[in-house]
Amino acid sequence: MKKKILVLDDEVSICLLLENFLSKNYEVISLNNGLDALLWLDNNIPDLIISDIQMETMDGYEFLTNLRQRGFTKHTPCIMLSGKSESKERIKCYKLGAQDYLTKPFNPEELEELVKKNLFPIHYAIDW
Template identity: 35%
Template sequence: MNDSDITTTEQRRLMLVDDDPNLVVLVSDYLEFRGYEVVTAENGKKALELLEHEIPDLIICDIMMPEMDGYTLVKLIRENRRLSWIPVLFLSAKGQSQDKVKGLNTGADVYIVKPFEPEELIAQVESSLRQATRLIGHRKPAIQTTQKLRVRENVELTPTELRVVQLVARGLGNREISKMMKVSQRTVESHVSNMLGKTGLHNRTELARWALESQEF
């Protein structure tokens, strides 16, 4: 199987979150023409309501929206264990370098500046879906065949700890995590140590396994 087969063997459901009705129609039509099923929401608040009932394979999201902007939406998604694995692509007219950095640090996987070429959007969607599929497909057999972890009950992590453990689960090291979160490696090490203490786990590998299992990868 080649990479393109991953996204064409079954119809993928995408969520498009944008308050511009003209853009929603254009992007939805283009994505549906390429074989995707598209669910739409006009702002972050409506998107969260939809996410209570269905989980898309990927979210495409504007930043500047009424009621709830894209930054807040992505932050809430990344803090929710049921949703945190979903790839998110930001579409925004805010094209300065600091805007892109803020978007990626908030938790988006890709940042595309409006106006954009439809083919660029499709390429980024397919790339993100392939990456998510490879991660899930690679980790799942190991989780199913390994002895069950023993974790303390009622573990509560802070939002920052949740972000760190999600990055650990992706296989990132402390240096990479510190750069993404703009904190020191010592701070990352401290968060990892705190989580090991809270969970009763022994190492980063077990912590990553626990994160993936908890998030139903």
């Protein structure tokens, strides 16, 4: 069974890009705002979440805060995407419980490595 990844971004083009890139190896579900994602999470548990920060209805910070307050998703790995590269933005995400932070435009190879690291943390390294 393929691992399930929830992609959350209000830019349809980013969702399509991530779906296209990730769907070869993973089941990908795309949603366009934090409220829809929280409703979806009421009945589903993904193996990984990739979320934009700057969104209209509910920003990524608020989504991440809600995600960590829920029992079933408290420990679900989350990679945050942002157009902001400032260290303070990364630190804020880490303090809210994000595992990783990737700046847009992102390198697909780096995204692939972050996804593998978060989905398979023990078996991630090729050489020990």
